[in-house]
Amino acid sequence: MLKALLEAFKNLFKPIRTIDYPARDITLPQGYRGLIEYDKEACIFCDKCEKVCPPGAIVFYQHPEGEKEYRYNPWVCIYCGECVRACPKPDEALWHSETKQSAAFKEDGVNTEWFEWEAACKASREAYKAAKASAKIQNKSEE
């Protein structure tokens, strides 16, 4: 007990090793992987980024007309860079910015919205697949 108190007292006079982020800004190290940026104009919608993402931070919504809509969750992202590595158009369609992730607080409710979005994306794909399959059957029966 006395040893622990002594250690705690000694630590009071040692330099602080932690940074009060995000209250204080930090200098980014070289090669820092920040938030993922996306450009729809350059994207070829191959879905590779979505498939390789370990935590599922990128999902595409499938519109019935065929168009896909990108969505990214920075609070789910682990900044591994796999999506950028897998992208056939790195630095054009997908890249790491130097923008830092902002701190998420419980009251933000960020993931509640995300889970709803994920479920909607899954449902949109299933509906799209089913519509395509049924159109195929109809075309065959008309032949």
Ligand code: SF4
């Ligand atoms: S950096 Fe990693 S976790 Fe983040 S979106 Fe890309 S693949 Fe997913």
Ligand code: SF4
């Ligand atoms: S991997 Fe790149 S090109 Fe393919 S869907 Fe993702 S952002 Fe678009």
